[in-house]
Amino acid sequence: MGPTSTSSSAQRSRGRPRKMGVPEAVATALRLVDEDGLDALTMRRLAAALDVQAGTLYRHFATKQTLLAAMAEEMLAGCADPLPDGLAWRDQLTELAGRLRTALLRHRDGARVYAGTHSVGPNTLNYAETLVGVLRETCPAPEAATRTALTIIHFTVGHTLEEQAAQSLAGSELPASLTLLHAALDPDAYPNLAAAEATLTSTDFAAHFAHGLNLIITGLTTG
Amino acid sequence: MGPTSTSSSAQRSRGRPRKMGVPEAVATALRLVDEDGLDALTMRRLAAALDVQAGTLYRHFATKQTLLAAMAEEMLAGCADPLPDGLAWRDQLTELAGRLRTALLRHRDGARVYAGTHSVGPNTLNYAETLVGVLRETCPAPEAATRTALTIIHFTVGHTLEEQAAQSLAGSELPASLTLLHAALDPDAYPNLAAAEATLTSTDFAAHFAHGLNLIITGLTTG
DNA sequence: ACCTGAACACCGTTCAAGT
DNA sequence: ACCTGAACACCGTTCAAGT
Numbered sequence: 001m002g003p004t005s006t007s008s009s010a011q012r013s014r015g016r017p018r019k020m021g022v023p024e025a026v027a028t029a030l031r032l033v034d035e036d037g038l039d040a041l042t043m044r045r046l047a048a049a050l051d052v053q054a055g056t057l058y059r060h061f062a063t064k065q066t067l068l069a070a071m072a073e074e075m076l077a078g079c080a081d082p083l084p085d086g087l088a089w090r091d092q093l094t095e096l097a098g099r100l101r102t103a104l105l106r107h108r109d110g111a112r113v114y115a116g117t118h119s120v121g122p123n124t125l126n127y128a129e130t131l132v133g134v135l136r137e138t139c140p141a142p143e144a145a146t147r148t149a150l151t152i153i154h155f156t157v158g159h160t161l162e163e164q165a166a167q168s169l170a171g172s173e174l175p176a177s178l179t180l181l182h183a184a185l186d187p188d189a190y191p192n193l194a195a196a197e198a199t200l201t202s203t204d205f206a207a208h209f210a211h212g213l214n215l216i217i218t219g220l221t222t223g
Numbered sequence: 224m225g226p227t228s229t230s231s232s233a234q235r236s237r238g239r240p241r242k243m244g245v246p247e248a249v250a251t252a253l254r255l256v257d258e259d260g261l262d263a264l265t266m267r268r269l270a271a272a273l274d275v276q277a278g279t280l281y282r283h284f285a286t287k288q289t290l291l292a293a294m295a296e297e298m299l300a301g302c303a304d305p306l307p308d309g310l311a312w313r314d315q316l317t318e319l320a321g322r323l324r325t326a327l328l329r330h331r332d333g334a335r336v337y338a339g340t341h342s343v344g345p346n347t348l349n350y351a352e353t354l355v356g357v358l359r360e361t362c363p364a365p366e367a368a369t370r371t372a373l374t375i376i377h378f379t380v381g382h383t384l385e386e387q388a389a390q391s392l393a394g395s396e397l398p399a400s401l402t403l404l405h406a407a408l409d410p411d412a413y414p415n416l417a418a419a420e421a422t423l424t425s426t427d428f429a430a431h432f433a434h435g436l437n438l439i440i441t442g443l444t445t446g
Numbered sequence: 447a448c449c450t451g452a453a454c455a456c457c458g459t460t461c462a463a464g465t
Numbered sequence: 466a467c468c469t470g471a472a473c474a475c476c477g478t479t480c481a482a483g484t
Contacts, residue, residue, distance in 0.1 A: 042476070042477085053449065056448080129414075129415050132419050145415075148435075150435070151382075157381045161380070192359060199366050200369055208373055212374030215371065219442035266457085275468080276470075286458085
């Protein structure tokens, strides 16, 4: 029925070449999230983007959660790269925490993707390994090193969740929500918040992050 | 057709009395979340629990997000109650952060509900007001007080998100995920994590939380 | 072995029409 | 004024049947 000179492999690659492997699916899923946000990432939309039926995805991912975990794992690529030589441990921690924040910020809703999953892939484990390694050199008890690593990760995720929530309140919603907050901040009822409003609504998230991280790292010295 | 002696008001209260006010809807929504988790909270299931059509909810909540914000606001009730007299500022901060954690833990998936919303209701604002108030007494710059309040809140939310994620890996999934993690933790590839495994998989979340919070509060003294 | 097509049991949201 | 009924445009997941 088809042209006789068309080999079966050429037929397979008619239109787009068949893209269905786990890595292509994960990359495409991250692209869809970047374009339209996490809420728009649907197994059906992903399948369509891969030129495949929705059910086919379940041959590669047991569930949507599994896909999300693979996306989180992919996002952390590079976070455990070797640290520059000669960095003080304080700066090593700042660098590592900053890498996690940057990795989450690289994709729209990245923190939400990460917070909802538990990857045990190499990117995630190497990152944790590196972070705990730096902390074991400076923490008295080994338990404290582990707990401090968790503290840094939880703070970073919590912070970035908030940062991206503010980001994704797009053009029209952000001013509205600021106005709402401003209206709610009656200086008689909430004198401290009224005084804090400028800082609270500042978009200098890097400064907020640096402040919190510095608190944690400083606490390590003294505690 | 109906019994002649049945007044219309008696008919209205046949079965359950008509429960449709924002407070009842929020309370019922929190009950549904406690029973079956956040993923099972559906506008349609909530409507059914309130003996109402799904569309009716949209007369009280513009969107599901609005409902979730109202739930988050309700969860924070009591968090801004007056602090006991004579507490050192360190203990005031510990108390306030602990109240937020407890409030989030009180409901299944409480941290996820909270993290996905931005309430400007009185419970939320009074809590922030109180927290910033305590910090302004001890922080040099007013900017630092605000940023530290954000740090404490972000850490608490990030921590509790993780705590409840571990909790909701119910009976059969938890052992499976621990086995998976254990298998992944090759001591040659991840020596630090292998050494940290006991702490990493500990369920003493209160101790983890206390450690992280203490780091932040200690950092405040020195910074 | 791998994919399609079609179905199952749902979603959030809107809105005419009723009372 | 408030609610119902019904619809619109979707979901995640499963699985027989095809090739």
